[in-house]
Amino acid sequence: MADPKHKLLFIFLCAMLNLLTTTKATPTYTTTHCTNTTTYAPNTTFQTNLNILFYYFSNNISQSNGYFFSITGFNTDDAVGGLYICRGDITTTVCDQCLTAAVKEIRIRCPNQTEALIWYDECFLRFTNRYFAIDKIVPRANFDDGNISSGVDLERFNQSLHGLLNDLATEAAASLQSKKFAAGDTPVMESMKVYGLVQCTNDLTKSQCETCLRNAIGTLPNGKQGARALLPSCNVRYQLYPFFTLSSSSSSGDSKLGPGTIAVVIVVPVVFLIILFLGCYYFKKSWG
Ligand SMILES: *[C@@H]1O[C@H](CO)[C@@H](O)[C@H](O)[C@H]1NC(C)=O
Ligand SMILES: *[C@@H]1O[C@H](CO)[C@@H](O)[C@H](O)[C@H]1NC(C)=O
Numbered sequence: 001m002a003d004p005k006h007k008l009l010f011i012f013l014c015a016m017l018n019l020l021t022t023t024k025a026t027p028t029y030t031t032t033h034c035t036n037t038t039t040y041a042p043n044t045t046f047q048t049n050l051n052i053l054f055y056y057f058s059n060n061i062s063q064s065n066g067y068f069f070s071i072t073g074f075n076t077d078d079a080v081g082g083l084y085i086c087r088g089d090i091t092t093t094v095c096d097q098c099l100t101a102a103v104k105e106i107r108i109r110c111p112n113q114t115e116a117l118i119w120y121d122e123c124f125l126r127f128t129n130r131y132f133a134i135d136k137i138v139p140r141a142n143f144d145d146g147n148i149s150s151g152v153d154l155e156r157f158n159q160s161l162h163g164l165l166n167d168l169a170t171e172a173a174a175s176l177q178s179k180k181f182a183a184g185d186t187p188v189m190e191s192m193k194v195y196g197l198v199q200c201t202n203d204l205t206k207s208q209c210e211t212c213l214r215n216a217i218g219t220l221p222n223g224k225q226g227a228r229a230l231l232p233s234c235n236v237r238y239q240l241y242p243f244f245t246l247s248s249s250s251s252s253g254d255s256k257l258g259p260g261t262i263a264v265v266i267v268v269p270v271v272f273l274i275i276l277f278l279g280c281y282y283f284k285k286s287w288g
């Protein structure tokens, strides 16, 4: 550590490591729908029921496997029904962070509302006083990115995209696990792949999930770099870049990492980080 340049580089690496270990991934907000038909007054039974629902939400995350539905004040005029779902590939920790943000944000964006829906990249949450008449298809939101570059054969792109999404829809609907989720990729042309993700809420039957997903897929525009169809009971998204974590049980398409690649991609940085971490710890102790 005699060379001051080396010491500076080391301090810089330690600072980066510190940033890496303290930064919490913030969930990415997408959109909100406030129905605006009825509001509730403060300190009413409805508000209490909604608070209890949100309390259940935040306390059932670890055992919920990413999906939870509940009704509070059941069989009364002040009943509230609500559900949340986390994206099929994310961890309980990220699910927890997303729901915490969603519960906070939905109160701010739809104050006093008896019905509202909020979407994030990582989770979706809704509540309603009309839980007995929940619609699976509406209200909905669609988003798309800019046009795909002009060199791309749109017909071929559309074929690859719909081939992928239809396969994923079939896979998700038929899933025997509680999660109705599928994600994967397919080549469009040389050095271009399209990545797709579909998910239904766990309560849907196979045919309900399939109906919801086909409806969602049917609303996606052609020739965009990416698009989403967000429905209350299912959602579909595609991009030209990976935006989810593929696990071997929930992927289709041809890209799979071999064990050799995994060793290089995971083990080497981990060993490097451990050495750096120990180095930083020792450094902090001895230089303050
Ligand atoms: C509800 O009201 C807000 C604010 O006035 C508005 O932005 C939003 O579009 C309304 N939602 C619906 C579904 O009409
Ligand atoms: C609601 O209840 C809280 C606590 O009991 C009280 O402080 C507040 O003034 C009440 N608000 C209304 C509008 O009644």
Ligand SMILES: *[C@@H]1O[C@H](CO)[C@@H](O)[C@H](O)[C@H]1NC(C)=O
Pocket (backbone or CB within 6 Å): 055, 056, 059, 060, 069, 070, 071
């Ligand atoms: C989870 O939700 C249920 C209602 O569906 C509730 O009875 C239970 O207390 C909740 N768990 C916790 C730890 O809050």
Ligand SMILES: *[C@@H]1O[C@H](CO)[C@@H](O)[C@H](O)[C@H]1NC(C)=O
Pocket (backbone or CB within 6 Å): 039, 040, 041, 042, 111, 112
């Ligand atoms: C919503 O509730 C707040 C207090 O929580 C109150 O000040 C406001 O007037 C209410 N708005 C509506 C539209 O009821």
Ligand SMILES: *[C@@H]1O[C@H](CO)[C@@H](O)[C@H](O)[C@H]1NC(C)=O
Pocket (backbone or CB within 6 Å): 147, 223
């Ligand atoms: C995107 O493509 C559509 C049709 O292919 C065209 O009408 C539109 O002008 C394009 N938009 C931009 C921003 O290039």
Ligand SMILES: *[C@@H]1O[C@H](CO)[C@@H](O)[C@H](O)[C@H]1NC(C)=O
Pocket (backbone or CB within 6 Å): 155, 158, 159, 162, 222
């Ligand atoms: C894209 O392909 C799907 C499925 O084959 C078809 O339904 C749709 O009409 C096509 N869209 C365009 C713009 O060609």
